[in-house]
Amino acid sequence: MLKEFYGPYATAENNYAFDMMPKLNKINHTHIGVFESVQEGIVKGMMCWGQNPAVAGPNSKFEREMLGKLDWLLAVDLWETETAGFWKAPGIDPAQIQTEVYMLPAAGHYEKQGSISNSGRWIQWRWKAIDPPGEAKDDLEIMHELYKKLKEIYEAEGGPNSEQLTKLHWPYETDGRADITKVAQGMNGYTVADGKLVSNFTKLAADGSTACGVWIYSGYFNNNEAPNDATKQPTGSRLKDDPGGLGLYPKWAFAWPVNRRVVYNRASADVSGKPWNAEKMLVSWDGAKWVNNDVPDFAFKVADPVDPTITLSWIPPNNTAFLMQADGSAHLYGLNAMKDGPFPEHFEPFESPTKNLMNGGQASPVLTFGKAQSVKPSDPEKYPIVCTTYRLSEHWQTGGMTRNIPWLDEAMPAMFVEISEELAKEKGIANKDWVKVFNDRGSIEMYAMVTPRFKPFECDGKVVHQVGMPWHWGYASGGSTGAIANDITPNVGDGNTSIPEYKAFLVNVEKA
Amino acid sequence: MAKNAILYDSSKCSACKGCQVQCKQWNMMPSSLDRNANEFTGSYQSMPDLNGDTRLLIEYRESEKDAGVEWAFSRRSCFHCSDPACMAVCPVGAYSKLEDGTVKLDKDKCIGCKYCNGACPFGVPKYRDNFKVSNKCTLCDDRTGMGREPACVQTCPAAALTYGPRDEIVAAGKARIEQLKTEGFTKAELYGETEMGGMHVLHVAPYGLEAHGLVRDAQMPTLVSMLDIIKPLTGLGIAAVVGGLGASFLTGRGYLRDEPDAETASAPKTAKEEK
Numbered sequence: 001m002l003k004e005f006y007g008p009y010a011t012a013e014n015n016y017a018f019d020m021m022p023k024l025n026k027i028n029h030t031h032i033g034v035f036e037s038v039q040e041g042i043v044k045g046m047m048c049w050g051q052n053p054a055v056a057g058p059n060s061k062f063e064r065e066m067l068g069k070l071d072w073l074l075a076v077d078l079w080e081t082e083t084a085g086f087w088k089a090p091g092i093d094p095a096q097i098q099t100e101v102y103m104l105p106a107a108g109h110y111e112k113q114g115s116i117s118n119s120g121r122w123i124q125w126r127w128k129a130i131d132p133p134g135e136a137k138d139d140l141e142i143m144h145e146l147y148k149k150l151k152e153i154y155e156a157e158g159g160p161n162s163e164q165l166t167k168l169h170w171p172y173e174t175d176g177r178a179d180i181t182k183v184a185q186g187m188n189g190y191t192v193a194d195g196k197l198v199s200n201f202t203k204l205a206a207d208g209s210t211a212c213g214v215w216i217y218s219g220y221f222n223n224n225e226a227p228n229d230a231t232k233q234p235t236g237s238r239l240k241d242d243p244g245g246l247g248l249y250p251k252w253a254f255a256w257p258v259n260r261r262v263v264y265n266r267a268s269a270d271v272s273g274k275p276w277n278a279e280k281m282l283v284s285w286d287g288a289k290w291v292n293n294d295v296p297d298f299a300f301k302v303a304d305p306v307d308p309t310i311t312l313s314w315i316p317p318n319n320t321a322f323l324m325q326a327d328g329s330a331h332l333y334g335l336n337a338m339k340d341g342p343f344p345e346h347f348e349p350f351e352s353p354t355k356n357l358m359n360g361g362q363a364s365p366v367l368t369f370g371k372a373q374s375v376k377p378s379d380p381e382k383y384p385i386v387c388t389t390y391r392l393s394e395h396w397q398t399g400g401m402t403r404n405i406p407w408l409d410e411a412m413p414a415m416f417v418e419i420s421e422e423l424a425k426e427k428g429i430a431n432k433d434w435v436k437v438f439n440d441r442g443s444i445e446m447y448a449m450v451t452p453r454f455k456p457f458e459c460d461g462k463v464v465h466q467v468g469m470p471w472h473w474g475y476a477s478g479g480s481t482g483a484i485a486n487d488i489t490p491n492v493g494d495g496n497t498s499i500p501e502y503k504a505f506l507v508n509v510e511k512a
Numbered sequence: 513m514a515k516n517a518i519l520y521d522s523s524k525c526s527a528c529k530g531c532q533v534q535c536k537q538w539n540m541m542p543s544s545l546d547r548n549a550n551e552f553t554g555s556y557q558s559m560p561d562l563n564g565d566t567r568l569l570i571e572y573r574e575s576e577k578d579a580g581v582e583w584a585f586s587r588r589s590c591f592h593c594s595d596p597a598c599m600a601v602c603p604v605g606a607y608s609k610l611e612d613g614t615v616k617l618d619k620d621k622c623i624g625c626k627y628c629n630g631a632c633p634f635g636v637p638k639y640r641d642n643f644k645v646s647n648k649c650t651l652c653d654d655r656t657g658m659g660r661e662p663a664c665v666q667t668c669p670a671a672a673l674t675y676g677p678r679d680e681i682v683a684a685g686k687a688r689i690e691q692l693k694t695e696g697f698t699k700a701e702l703y704g705e706t707e708m709g710g711m712h713v714l715h716v717a718p719y720g721l722e723a724h725g726l727v728r729d730a731q732m733p734t735l736v737s738m739l740d741i742i743k744p745l746t747g748l749g750i751a752a753v754v755g756g757l758g759a760s761f762l763t764g765r766g767y768l769r770d771e772p773d774a775e776t777a778s779a780p781k782t783a784k785e786e787k
Contacts, residue, residue: 393526393528406544406545407543408533409543410543410550410558410559411529411533411558413548413550413552414548431554432554450554451555451574452574452576453574453583479550480547480548480550481547481548
């Protein structure tokens with residue numbers, strides 16, 4: 001990886017430029033943490049690339065205030081999002097905002113070439129169908145231009161850690177234009193001496209003779225017969241063969257690592273190598289050798305080091321199935337990997353209408369940012385109603401794309417909160433009334449959707465009401481505008497990853 | 513040519529509205545470009561009813577039952593009847609029946625009199641104000657004529673919509689009802705096998721016809737049979753007479769449909785007045 005990042009500059013003498021890599025410090029650099037760092041004056045500039053924290057962030061009203069504390073903000077997106085136009089939010093006086101805001105129009109996914117990866121680990125190449133409109137450019141082109149300009153400035157003027165940029169290896173252009181194919185080759189990996197693509201990560205060496213940007217992707221772009229033609233690469237393949245009839249489609253895109261469709265597939269067979277279900281055979285030991293419908297995820301043969309298609313010997317089945325564990329066995333929990341555990345324990349959300357009846361604890365003792373001033377925890381006495389947020393099938397994330405498509409916008413045209421018939425009666429709210437949902441973080445107004453699908457709970461002898469809101473609306477471009485649900489979600493995070501606690505918090509509801 | 517039909521199986525439908533949007537895309541039907549122009553219906557339903565620019569609408573009805581909340585989804589669009597009231601009432605012959613059962617409205621012949629809007633027992637054809645003609649589902653005859661499925665069927669991710677020879681569709685619908693009954697949907701019914709002479713869009717209604725807003729025993733309006741008798745005399749003068757009759761018939765006839773609003777969904781079913 002270092003050889004790809006720093007190219008000829010990375011040598012054994014300078015430890016392959018390892019010191020150039022940014023190192024973690026004590027500061028929490030997750031989404032929530034970045035905005036705390038803005039408040040503390042540590043972060044002064046921000047690039048928001050296809051991200052819209054002004055709507056998507058927890059406690060988004062606070063995050064918008066923080067955007068106003070930045071010296072500069074760069075927003076790269078398809079439309080002017082709420083983040084790009086944060087200084088136009090309702091209740092904000094643009095004259096009071098000093099942040100310099102740059103908006104760079106980006107290309108949509110049919111307007112550029114490149115790969116997409118799904119949560120099933122498939123990396124699929126997509127081709128450009130049309131040119132982007134106006135001055136819009138694809139992400140790589142924007143990054144390429146930005147890099148060249150920054151490098152020029154750093155070379156002329158220097159600056160802290162300038163070598164990280166001036167020594168960067170950036171061979172991703174053809175005839176002066178950014179070239180995604182070259183990025184793909186760099187991610188796949190190649191032999192430095194002759195530029196030949198490596199077949200997969202097992203061919204990578206630690207002596208600087210090979211370079212590879214992303215080792216887990218290695219093998220997705222490895223065809224030396226046509227190295228510049230994505231259609232001839234594993235990631236560009238769209239063949240529908242399905243040996244075994246298991247829906248694995250091994251020639252439809254590429255699955256990282258090494259095109260393995262099911263990880264830990266050794267566990268699909270018993271200790272003797274006999275599939276638990278003969279009709280769903282991924283790997284099987286026939287008494288003399290392994291037969292397989294998927295790429296085996298375990299040491300199954302000794303291959304000839306020169307020609308790996310030649311099998312020297314087969315490794316018979318044993319009682320290990322988990323290659324990534326040192327002992328090869330399944331583990332009930334990860335040793336020293338998590339801040340909580342090792343066993344599951346029940347904790348109430350950060351904001352809860354009830355005491356934790358399961359054990360002596362209340363909320364998780366390792367959650368992050370629970371003590372941050374910006375959080376303004378909801379007092380259950382003042383805010384006894386549980387609130388959750390979710391997505392709708394008609395809209396995508398903060399709605400930038402879907403609220404700009406009239407057909408989808410019409411399909412779900414307004415922000416609403418779902419309320420049970422019981423709570424509606426208690427609060428004098430009728431269906432379609434305009435209501436206010438609020439806590440100390442903010443107060444937002446929207447339509448009420450009164451429905452028997454929501455029901456009050458009984459918790460610790462008390463009736464507890466729950467309401468729910470989608471979070472696809474905002475004030476920026478699009479066919480419809482509406483309240484930002486995340487204005488009232490708490491910016492606290494889970495102990496291990498700081499994933500925000502969007503889904504459970506406390507509010508009150510009134511007729512507006 | 514054999515008759516073809518669509519089967520809409522509400523028990524498989526997730527009400528994602530993919531068909532509704534795909535219908536608009538394939539047929540190039542617009543949605544408003546004005547900001548915040550679309551009304552909030554009080555439920556997940558996009559709009560209160562079909563309109564001049566909307567030929568297919570996924571409807572949501574919910575009601576509380578002992579076993580829990582029944583959330584009934586329906587596909588509101590043209591059923592392509594074998595005895596189509598719209599065709600019988602049209603004074604200019606803008607409607608025709610294709611060999612595969614499709615009831616086709618020729619917008620070039622339509623004079624925008626709206627008789628079909630009121631004559632249809634389901635209120636399906638809607639007036640397109642900017643084009644001054646009525647509008648409804650074509651069963652994608654521009655696609656089916658080339659051996660492709662209707663756009664809504666092709667896009668359905670849940671396979672709740674299928675298309676094929678009508679006898680096979682009827683058999684599949686009946687089999688599905690039997691299966692649903694064994695799974696506890698005791699009120700499950702198939703709609704469209706015999707209604708209006710047999711329809712070319714059939715609807716699996718797991719919670720029963722009423723729960724899905726489907727008109728039980730739909731009838732050809734009596735006025736339509738009168739029109740059949742005088743039809744050979746069709747001419748401008750007759751159209752004027754019919755216009756007079758039609759006006760009274762439009763105000764007098766209502767079709768039974770529920771309010772889509774969640775607030776009234778659990779209230780006793782009431783007839784909606786025709787506007």
